[in-house]
Amino acid sequence: MQKTTTLLGAFGQKNLGDDLILWIFLKILRQKVKYIYVNVSDVSLIPNLIIQLAKRGNIRFFQTYGDWLRKIPIVWRTEVFMFCGGTLLKELYRNLGRNKYSVMLWALLTVWIAKLLRKKVYAFNIGIGPVKTPLGKVLLSLALRAMDLIIVRDTASYNYALNALPYNRANKVIKGVDATFMDTWPSNEGRNPTETINKLHLLKRKGATLLGVNVVYNIKDEVDPYHVASILGQFINIAMERIPDMYIIFFPFQTAFNPSNEHFFFESCVLKHIDSQLKKKIIIINDLSIENICEYLEYVDIFLGTRFHSLIACVMTNTPFVALIYDEKCQNFLEDIDYPFKVDLEDLSLSQLLTIVNKLYHKKTQIQE
Secondary structure, eight states: OEEEEEEESSOSSOBHHHHHHHHHHHHHHTTTEEEEEEEESOGGGSOHHHHHHHTTTTEEEEESSSOHHHHHHHHHHOSEEEEESSEEEOOOOGGGOSOTTHHHHHHHHHHHHHHHTTOEEEEEEEEEOOOOSHHHHHHHHHHHHHOSEEEESSHHHHHHHHHHSOGGGGGGEEEOOOGGGSSOOOOOTTSOOOHHHHHHHHHHHTTOEEEEEOOOSOOOTTSOHHHHHHHHHHHHHHHHHHSTTEEEEEOOSBOSSSTTOHHHHIIIIIGGGSOTTTGGGEEEOTTOOTTTHHHHHTTOSEEEEOSHHHHHHHHHHTOOEEEEEOSHHHHHHHHHHTOOOEEEGGGOOHHHHHHHHHHHHHHHHHHHO
8 A cells, every 4th residue: 555645736726626526536545545635725615525534534634825844744755746637737817817827837846846855746637738838838848747647638638748748758648538537426315405406306397497507707818708798698588588487507616715706707797697587587506516516417408518527517417518618628528529519708609609509409308318
């Protein structure tokens, strides 16, 4: 049994996708590694399910930023540093309000420190990109060269890695899948249904049509998020007028840490474009979690989503969806599974969105089969 591994990722940021990744890695590794350390931005934002798993023994959390003296013994004890899932090496969009290269520099610094101390560094099921600038390509190459093993989640990330590495090091790159496909997701089975679940159950019994929606603010620089909010609001108005029994179910995949999370964006930017009489038929899921995401999706007829892991959740639950592509990783995933119902936010228009959702609405029975 390996003694000590440190897991690195965007954990403790109240992001359902990253929470799922952490859950799956801990579930797999806790029986194979004696001690596991996990970096978190804010331990109070770690799901209770994962906290309870950590209390069973060999898992410890430490702050990603600050408190450097406490990190010294962790770094010293660690045998393997493991970057776990997520888009590890990328240039950030302006909407995040951070330096374009901050994530890549953090990853590169971590890798270099680990290698100076003769530790192993693995990157498992990561995504790469976008990386478009000359400096970004240099940072990418330096980080990948120093890693011992790299497993990427999609074809485009694999090509990024091969192009960044010399020919004689390409054999350390393996094409895999997203980490959320590696094991079963947690379940809400055996627990009392929430008030919102009961409400959706009642609506379905009455024959209502439920449209799931997820939208993010931190989209690529070429797209105006407020234009997206306007189009989405107009689409919801028209859809609910055409289908009188339709309800909108909003799925916020991140509700804290990032001030411009999608809960904030939906309430402050999208809702103002929706007719006041229709707002009473909008349900915001305030208790969405890694345990109940699949249960909620079971009630949805069609899902309109941007978040990468919202699209994966639809695939896992066989939920028909239209992808609003806000980032390379979504496009890469959809190409790998050859999924046709998608719209790039750079090209988003009301007529286009109405057309593609209408096509899916009429084909959803075939997809579910």
